[in-house]
Amino acid sequence: MEKKLLNSPQHxxxxxxxxxxxxxxxxxLLEFKREKIRKEIDQxxxxxxxxxxxxxxxxLKKIS
Structure with missing residues (x-):
């Protein structure tokens, strides 16, 4: 069985x-929220x- 070290490059x-x-x-996710808020603002x-x-x-200001 192969042992992997914590500091190995694979890790x-x-x-x-x-x-x-x-x-x-x-x-x-952030861009999705921004776009949703922009559409709601338009409405x-x-x-x-x-x-x-x-x-x-x-x-919108808070997440931008």
Whole structure:
């Protein structure tokens, strides 16, 4: 049976891949949230809902 050391290059490569994958997924999720809020903001403008517009623009500022 093959033993793997904690500091082996294979372990580092796996960690690096996991970090990159997590960063990618976080970025995709954040962009999805931004786009959803932008669409909701557009709808509030059409509806004339100032209170919801202000709430959504504040939320968009926080995640941008």
């Amino acid at each position: 580092s490569d796996e960690n690096a891949d996991a970090v990159v994958a997590e960063m990618f997924l976080n970025n995709v 509030t403008l059409q509806d004339g809902n100032k209170d919801l517009f202000l709430k959504l623009t504040d939320e």
